[in-house]
Amino acid sequence: MPKKKAPRKPKLAVWKFASCDGCQLSLLDCEDELLAIADAIDIAYFPEATRAVVRGPYDVSLVEGSITTSHDAERIHKIRRASKHLVTIGACATAGGIQALRNFQNVNEFISLVYAQPQYIETLKVSTPISYHVFVDYELHGCPINKVQLVEVLNAFLNNRRPVIPSHSVCVECKRQGTVCVMVAHGTPCLGPVTHAGCGALCPAYNRGCYGCYGPNDSPNTTSLADRFEHLGLDHAGIARSFRTFNANAAAFRHESEAHEHNI
């Protein structure tokens, strides 16, 4: 029988921009699956985990973090060119992250507040998601992402299918789990109705309102929810702050926070 050549393993690269490293850590947090994943794919570039570097092109690039420097704005284009599929992971890469709070203020004031020698610091005025700069094949939301969903996305792209990730709201997850609604039962402001599912509706299960770390869901009615928050006693500043956290720059959340900011 002729010897069959082993199929080439798909090449995975993991890239970092402005971020906390938490989303790429999710891959290392797949303790039970990690060695099997490393068996099925070639981890070609992943500096947090390995010194070894395999040249591109890469079958799948996972991109963590947001663009905040002109150097990074150029680097992302090189990564796009070297990647067959580019998947962004986490709130920084998909929406700009917590560092996008600068987008609402003057970044020069920020620099002088943190650094004694502002002239050493080079940064852009705004923090932007990766999709603002290059075409993105898939966005996986969350601050941090859900590692089970990450494995699903990798699996899907390596097998040429679309990932199965629900885009409904956190409310649906609560109902499925039988978690009592914290807003209805306790009057606790909760972003669940407008927030993308994926975390497993953790916060309400721990007796607190959702704070929107997975960003807006598909068709969020943020205005209606903000009205409800007002009835629950939040002032405009409080409402603006609640939409202005880890996905502050996601369009639906940004518009809602700006609407209330103007009423403060």
Add this chain to the structure above:
Amino acid sequence: MSTTSKPKRTRTLKVDYLARVEGEGALYIKIKGDTVTDAELRIFEPPRFFEAFMRGRMFTEIPDITARICGICPIAYQMGASYAMEDACGVSVVGPIRDLRHLIYCGEWIESHALHVFMLHAPDFLGYQDVIALAKDHPDIAQMGLRLKKIGNDVMTMLGGREIHPINPRVGGFYRAPSRKELNTLVEDLTWARQASIDTLKFTATLPFPDFEQDYEFVALRHEDEYAILEGRLVSNRGLDVPIHEFLDHAYEEHVPHSTSLHAAMKGRGAYMVGPLARYNLNFDKLVPIAQKAALEVGLGRECRNPFKSIMVRSVELIHACDVALDLIENYEQPPRPYIDVKPRAGTGVGCTEAPRGICWHRYTIDDTGIVQDARIVPPTSQNQKVMESDMRHFVEQNLDLPHDDLQWQCEQGIRNYDPCISCSCHFLKLHVERE
């Protein structure tokens, strides 16, 4: 290794993107003849300006925000911020709620130390690029490390809701306290983990260590009753013994051109070290007996000044964290309420805890409605930067005869001794060694 005379020349060693560290940094070393003329840890992690955008936020929102400084040690940032807010508001968390804080922090130590010992540091000693290559030759060691790490994550998930950016800790305590029964589900795994940590220490004791001892000023928290994690006074082996509020009377931060992370130093004395080695040297007497015994049995001694041996010290701390976690669970009584009320009042508060990488210091000023007016955080990696640079300088001067690639790899390893968290310190790592 050759010891023949070398031509007098200048050369550079450089690592453009340091691997197996958390965040982005580079190392640049310039050598002229037998002298290192430059040793720079270049940190180019883009700044994220946490201290600036926390101004104007409600004090209760801060632990959720500071968690995002670091995906590897979010508990350190949540706890430092919570203690500081409670300090500003004049309350303190004691009893079972404090025990839960201690327990979730042990979970973070176990997760972070297991990650570093097995996945980031051990491959260097055995000549592997990463843990996956290590796993092919030593599957038992890799599996043990992964299971240990997972158990740390399980503790964090049980108490925090999830291991990265936990949602349960809050100013005043927790949103929800687990039942005794829930915590008991961790006992079997933690009992295994305690023994696995002893085996980890025995394994790390067999690794080849460069002969490299330095005279450091160690700085750590010290607590009367325990190996300090949550609270204590700031002490050093050179006479520092102050409450955490006086930290900035004795230490300062400076901004250097090659780093987006500020460099910290002690006034009048200079570089100091924080982290596992500092804690071990200052607080050996407070480690649980089983950890002390295991350390002495493998010949570590009560003092350790070789930063490469930090992998052994982390293993000792793994034993400690597992044993303390088991003790906390055994003695746990579910509190009637998971948190205490914290009413805002105008003032300034300070919090300082022992992150896996060393002391993480926070200070906030809030107004009478709880809005943050000012924020200041001194993370562990920015405090270790000067020591990392001086280690590189001395290590390279002692090892000029090593072939370039070996020297470069050992320099990278020398940086990884500190488990630097560049994302945290900003504010970190590539190696660039220049020899003229």
